[in-house]
Amino acid sequence: MKAIAFALRSFGRELRSGEVLVLLAAIALAVAALTAVGFLTDRIGKAVARQANEVLAADLRLRSPEPIPDDWREKAAEFGLQVAETNTFPSVVFAGDLSALATIKAVSETYPLRGNVRVSDTLFGEQRVVDGIPRRGEIWADGALLARVDADVGDKLTVGESNLLVTAVLTYRPDQSMGFASLAPSLLMNIDDIPASGLISEGSRVGYGLLVAGDDTVVDAFNEAIQENLTASVRTSNREESSDRANNAADRAQRFLSLTAVISLLLSAVAVAMSARRFAHRRMDTVALMKSLGATQRFVISVAVVQLMLLGLAGVIAGSGIGYAAQKILSWILADLIAGDLPGVGPMPVFLASGSALVLLIGFALPSLIQLRNTPPLRVLRHDAMPPAPSRVLVAGLSLAAVAALLYRAVGDAKMLVILLGGIVIIAAALYFVGRILVASMGHFRSGVGVAWRYGLANVARRGRDSAVQVVAFGLGLTVLLLLTIVRTDLLQGWRQTLAADAPNHFMINIQPHELDSVANIYAAEGIDVPEFVPLIRARMSTINDVSVKEREYPTPDGQWMANREANLSFAATLSSSNELIEGEWWPQDYAGPPLVSVEEGAAVETGLALGDRMRFMVAGQEIEVTIASIRKVNWDSFKPNFFMVFSPGALDGMPTTYIASLRLEKEQQPVLVKLVRAHPSISVIDLDSILQQVRGIIEKASVAVQAVFVFTLAAGIAVLFAAVQSTIDERRFESAMLRALGARKRTVFAGVMAEFAALGIAAGVLASAGASILAWIVAVRLFDLPYEFNPLLWMVGLVAGVTVVCASGLVAARGAINAPPVEVLRAA
């Protein structure tokens, strides 16, 4: 009790000393980074959880690329279950001359069976839950879709051959894609409007859905009863597996962001350790005095712990406030990337961050406090009497345990934790090593510079260990900020530059055979080159070398998925110009023998296919066996229609076929699309330019959001610098006073200190530029297969940013030392 009272009494004034402020700032930063991410992921997680129960809008969903047979609906009715029907497909909608790709969801009267649809009456208006679906002749459209065609509630949109009235803005439907919005915003319409719209014809890409809901046991019984009659193309999904998937996606996003926050946390830990060391050091005199006055070790340690806890509490409060504000900004940046609205924040992230702050203090500040406890009272008489240094095992053990505890929460998996811990130790050691080298190499310039620089460089070298830590702390934050800037700008631009200038920018899909002439005429009439129409036949692979695709083993999970999903087949007499044969032989132009197939290289590798392998495909109820005659490499960046499986001519004759085509349309040629889609409503035109733009928008926003999280890392780097400067501030005061006593002008002292920080900044900038370049190279060449050009501007930015940030924060941190009048300091010494 005495200890608490004493701690409280002196706390207010302690707060004014520099190292306590740094300690407070470091804790606040760690908490801010954690809570900002925590609040955001908590909100997304809650949205996902809320949605998980209604993700199917039903208890059981059957989906098929073919219309669902009537007898299934009847069967469901026999079981006494509720049913609803949906048709889902992409289509272009128009408002005047503007058009946009939309996901059309046509639903029957009873939709949704679970969950609710929410709409608002105006764009960004108050949303409300609605019962039922749009009436005939009416639609509810996503705000993003309305924005793209510049329409509003009350306008009419052209959907296929129909003009439908927008009566509400669709803000939420239970079965919308999870978490992140899809590229094509949705439009909800009445299924009874479908026939008149002409949107669906034979061979159209439509997902037919049958939704079923009712008593759990009855649904299960129904599910069991239909399993044996299911054709291969029908997928059933129930609630559990769907919500699992959704939760997994949210989980992954959460872990990734948490890991980013942990980097700030680790840097804050360094600052905490440094300032706690000074916190303890400054208290030694007081502790010795109190012991000489009769204070016990317990009292001494209690006072320090209480004050540290108070600091932690203040840090948590300040950090949570900053984190809450940052989360607001983050969710604003990500606003249109996240589908639907987010629930409010809960208190959980604050509890977790407080726990982390506690772990941080125990792991990184406690060792210094334990040392404080052993301060000899003799120090009141002999100032050089020091407590024994804390044991290295204790220090390393506590901090490693703390890091492990903090990381475990972010990764949630013991094996990953060990790998990550190992990685962190190795990377930290490597970075520290690089930092030491950079610091050491600075020393070589000492002889060739003026007195201020020599003084500054000497200081960097003398505090070698601390200097290296500061270089790494800043370098790390800058690296990531630079890297994300490159990813955002250079990489996307680099990819666009690899594309041919005349690469197609529009795709047409769902062209029926009887429409080919008419489509060709529409283009010819406008003087546009008629594109090549490539046939597309939808099929399902059944066996490979007589083994069922369901039972076969695959080299990769992707291969398994590829073999089991619906396949798009094509046929051709000649090899497309965007293909290159790498194995086997292409068939002669007039080939008429048994069916052959040419397989794309990647598909062959992932599915484990080789020349001569036999596959069977089910096409419209018929079975076709083909032999692999060749393996091709495909240049996907050509934006020409390409297929994993290309059959020999004649092999697919008589099968239901649609055509696809790609072509380049300049801006002034694009009105032709309006004519085309009005004449042929079931043809979908996909505008690649606008999709690329959306992709870029998404990448841009996501990286800005991640960068925002890394601003905390940079701030933690600044905290490390402050802590380092604080721990040398007495030394610095004394030195600058001495220099000035020796006749140095204030400006010279200032220049010397600035030279020291500039040197640190240069080293951090070099580290960051090199790090970002290497990482960007890996991302470009390894991940995206793009040529990477080293960007000299990056080095400029890195160096300037490094020097500016370090000098500015160093100046603030060390200003007291620079301005100290010599007399005062010499008197104090």
Next chain:
Amino acid sequence: MGNQSTDRVAVLAAHDISKEVSSPEGSLTILADVSFSITAGESVAVVGPSGAGKSTLLALLAGLDVPTRGHVELNGANLSELDEDGRAHLRAESVGFVFQSFHLVPSLNALENVMLPLELAGGGDARSASLDIIDKVGLSDRWRHYPAQLSGGEKQRVAIARAFATEPAVLFADEPTGNLDSRTGSNIMELMFELNYSSSTTLVLVTHDHSLAERCERVLSLDIGRLVSDSKGPA
């Protein structure tokens, strides 16, 4: 000094104490076989040139450090038999300090600094007792001030108030005027002797200043770690 009169009780006694420390040149003896005893209410000055072992002796007598050989008896307790917390306890009960460089806690104001030992010892009304003693040292209008806002002489007054607050059996003073000008220093000493007299505390004063030492009842002279003389002063 074995022949104490029976009516006066020894409050502090050194029994053949030696202090050795290890140095690069081997073991170094700072204090060798020093013995004496001090009775309650006595005022004793410890004098000697720099390096004679004065501060070491003070540290051993106050239990801030332990001797290599021999033992110190303070208020009837053998300090060598106590652990650090035990010695701290004893200090809280029966020892006061005045240091050359004041050693006030910078984050506490004058009053709180004076209250500190009372609170550590767990006494009754620390606040009013402290205000009384602050009044005695002449700082009644400055008790809210923090050490940084006080002059050297004022700081030492606070330190003296703090030292006498617990009414200690023994008051140790280590060059109490060393950081003060001569005028302020003599005022401070005046105050200290006055309080010492009125509270009948035992005073052990380490000093360079012979005129100061002569005001004590007894002077112990140290040289190169040995007790070279023990003489009664004029008092």
